[in-house]
Amino acid sequence: MAIGLHDSSFKNPVVRWVDQRLPVFTMIQKEYGTFPTPRNFNYFWNFGALAMINLMIMIATGVFLAMHYTAHVDHAFESVERIMRDVHFGWLIRYAHMNGAHLFFAVVFIHIWRGMYYGSYKAPRELLWILGVIIFLLMMATAFMGYVLPWGQMSFWGATVITNLFSAIPLIGPEIVTYLWGGFSVDNPTLNRFFSLHFLLPFVITGVVFLHVAALHITGSNNPLGIEPKGPQDTLPFHPYYTAKDSVGIVVYLAVFAFLIFFMPNYLGHADNYIPANPLVTPAHIVPEWYFLPFYAILRAVPDKLGGVILMFGAIAVLFVLPWLDTSKVRSMRFRPIARIAFLLWTVNFMVLTWVGAKPAEGHYVLIAQIGTMIYFAYFLVVLPALGRLERPLPLPESIARAVLGPKAQLGGGPVPGAATAQPMEKA
Amino acid sequence: MAQTSAPSGATTHSPAGAPAEAVTKRDFLKLTTTAFAVVGVGALAWPFISSLAPGGDVLALASTDVDLAPIAEGSAVTVMWRGKPVFVRHRTAAEIEAARAEPLSGLKDPAADDSRVQQAPWLVVVGICTHLGCVPLGQRPTDARGDFGGWFCPCHGSHYDTSGRIRRGPAPTNLEVPSYTFTSDTAIRIG
Ligand code: HEM
Ligand code: FES
Numbered sequence: 001m002a003i004g005l006h007d008s009s010f011k012n013p014v015v016r017w018v019d020q021r022l023p024v025f026t027m028i029q030k031e032y033g034t035f036p037t038p039r040n041f042n043y044f045w046n047f048g049a050l051a052m053i054n055l056m057i058m059i060a061t062g063v064f065l066a067m068h069y070t071a072h073v074d075h076a077f078e079s080v081e082r083i084m085r086d087v088h089f090g091w092l093i094r095y096a097h098m099n100g101a102h103l104f105f106a107v108v109f110i111h112i113w114r115g116m117y118y119g120s121y122k123a124p125r126e127l128l129w130i131l132g133v134i135i136f137l138l139m140m141a142t143a144f145m146g147y148v149l150p151w152g153q154m155s156f157w158g159a160t161v162i163t164n165l166f167s168a169i170p171l172i173g174p175e176i177v178t179y180l181w182g183g184f185s186v187d188n189p190t191l192n193r194f195f196s197l198h199f200l201l202p203f204v205i206t207g208v209v210f211l212h213v214a215a216l217h218i219t220g221s222n223n224p225l226g227i228e229p230k231g232p233q234d235t236l237p238f239h240p241y242y243t244a245k246d247s248v249g250i251v252v253y254l255a256v257f258a259f260l261i262f263f264m265p266n267y268l269g270h271a272d273n274y275i276p277a278n279p280l281v282t283p284a285h286i287v288p289e290w291y292f293l294p295f296y297a298i299l300r301a302v303p304d305k306l307g308g309v310i311l312m313f314g315a316i317a318v319l320f321v322l323p324w325l326d327t328s329k330v331r332s333m334r335f336r337p338i339a340r341i342a343f344l345l346w347t348v349n350f351m352v353l354t355w356v357g358a359k360p361a362e363g364h365y366v367l368i369a370q371i372g373t374m375i376y377f378a379y380f381l382v383v384l385p386a387l388g389r390l391e392r393p394l395p396l397p398e399s400i401a402r403a404v405l406g407p408k409a410q411l412g413g414g415p416v417p418g419a420a421t422a423q424p425m426e427k428a
Numbered sequence: 429m430a431q432t433s434a435p436s437g438a439t440t441h442s443p444a445g446a447p448a449e450a451v452t453k454r455d456f457l458k459l460t461t462t463a464f465a466v467v468g469v470g471a472l473a474w475p476f477i478s479s480l481a482p483g484g485d486v487l488a489l490a491s492t493d494v495d496l497a498p499i500a501e502g503s504a505v506t507v508m509w510r511g512k513p514v515f516v517r518h519r520t521a522a523e524i525e526a527a528r529a530e531p532l533s534g535l536k537d538p539a540a541d542d543s544r545v546q547q548a549p550w551l552v553v554v555g556i557c558t559h560l561g562c563v564p565l566g567q568r569p570t571d572a573r574g575d576f577g578g579w580f581c582p583c584h585g586s587h588y589d590t591s592g593r594i595r596r597g598p599a600p601t602n603l604e605v606p607s608y609t610f611t612s613d614t615a616i617r618i619g
Contacts, residue, residue, distance in 0.1 A: 060476070067479075089475030089476075
């Protein structure tokens with residue numbers, strides 16, 4: 001092998017020629033072919049792949065929408081209507097983008113929930129988790145700005161309310177808001193910069209996703225038992241085992257996606273956004289998209305402008321320090337009888353917050369939102385730190401293979417994590 | 429068992445004629461999966477590519493009405509049709525005569541003048557040079573009209589005659605005649 005060339009194991013001369021100079025094929029083979037993956041994944045482990053597919057769908061549909069969309073207050077609404085009526089398959093591309101955003105959040109919520117239930121955020125995967133929270137924040141910013149683009153009533157008033165959150169910042173708040181708007185209200189300059197950023201951020205997300213996956217491939221995946229693979233008997237090569245399992249999930253996901261697009265494309269949206277923006281009239285009931293509702297409920301639970309904003313951002317910020325708030329060494333909730341119940345209650349509470357976020361902020365709804373906010377934070381700030389010390393976890397299985405296969409555990413198996421890449425033929 | 433359903437091309441035969449590698453069920457599955465994937469990708473790509481074509485609103489704007497009454501003999505107007513200039517010229521008797529006198533054999537893209545007009549005085553052509561798309565000069569009385577009295581494209585020097593036919597220069601074909609109809613004696617609809 002010549003000095004300076006990568007030692008490629010590929011036989012096809014063209015593939016080999018490229019691989020020696022730029023070992024992308026070796027990399028794909030290592031990271032998605034032989035990559036040693038715990039043998040006991042359940043379907044919750046599909047959601048990372050689904051999120052990836054979803055991101056690609058958003059970018060593909062978005063780029064095509066952007067070819068027909070006009071970012072100007074006088075034309076934006078009409079250009080979206082033109083997409084719906086005149087552009088061939090424009091309705092399909094737009095509905096795919098719109099419902100894709102809803103599904104993206106659903107997928108990512110489940111993905112995050114999975115991480116919380118199985119303790120995937122714990123050492124050594126803290127940075128992997130933090131990168132995930134960054135992706136989530138970027139997604140929220142992207143979706144918010146995307147929602148402004150069609151320039152309907154909800155676009156306009158959503159933009160007004162959310163940008164005004166920043167006016168709660170003491171002293172410089174109002175200045176900041178003026179800079180966000182590029183004027184003295186949400187107007188054409190705001191729409192233009194939101195379009196620019198809405199176009200840009202998904203590519204930033206793609207970059208962070210890349211880091212997220214790179215970090216994953218250093219530590220390896222967690223699994224439903226939350227114990228590390230100890231040898232080849234605990235793992236399987238990613239391909240064909242998990243490519244196949246992910247494909248099953250993708251088919252189900254696409255079926256749900258198709259159902260939404262073709263049978264209820266506007267179900268998850270607000271009818272008011274088909275009314276052109278009118279800066280003089282606020283809709284009677286303004287509600288954000290469902291995926292923002294839990295955080296919106298927290299915002300409204302606090303009878304103080306600055307306090308509400310702080311708690312709302314705090315609800316996400318707390319996720320960054322979750323790896324250190326949870327003091328238990330045991331990852332999977334399967335072996336944490338008390339924490340498991342606490343987390344399931346937290347999950348129900350999250351749904352309650354979603355529900356109450358869509359209700360008017362008055363009467364007993366406010367009280368429910370306040371209790372929900374307290375439960376939300378108590379789990380992170382009180383329950384998890386305390387349970388790490390107080391709770392007695394169940395005994396952990398000796399190995400993944402033992403737990404999955406029982407006494408037959410010595411038979412078969414896949415590659416050892418961290419070992420040098422095995423020859424692909426060994427696993428075929 | 430899957431051997432029967434797999435295309436025979438998938439079998440590799442040794443020189444002796446005996447199958448070197450039997451067609452396996454896996455080969456069949458791979459082929460059908462690949463075929464489905466190809467069809468699926470095609471079906472996915474279809475709406476995206478289709479969205480690039482002119483939309484309904486663009487097609488709806490695809491005809492233009494022109495009132496001929498104000499166009500004096502010897503002069504011309506330029507109208508927009510599908511985003512392109514269309515030249516409508518009210519030809520003089522001398523110009524018609526010049527166009528009709530020319531033998532077809534002397535033309536680069538032979539076409540008789542009467543095949544290019546519906547009524548002799550009215551020449552209607554798309555005002556886009558068939559070379560590389562510039563708009564030729566010759567609509568205004570002060571414009572250069574080239575050596576044949578029609579139009580002259582300044583970009584690379586194409587000369588068109590009073591029938592809009594290419595006579596000299598790099599353009600390969602005559603100026604295109606759009607489809608149009610006379611909606612009355614003094615009005616046409618292009619498109
Ligand atoms: C992370 C990925 C993305 C998310 C979560 C997202 C989200 C959204 C949302 C919620 C809307 C409003 C839909 C509606 O009510 O009509 C929207 C609209 C839009 N997005 Fe995106 N988007 C993403 C990526 C992109 C990309 C990459 C582009 C362009 C390259 C793009 C271009 C557009 C355009 C032009 C609109 C306005 C047309 C419309 O309203 O349908 N998006 N986006
Ligand atoms: S474009 Fe008219 S001569 Fe080249």
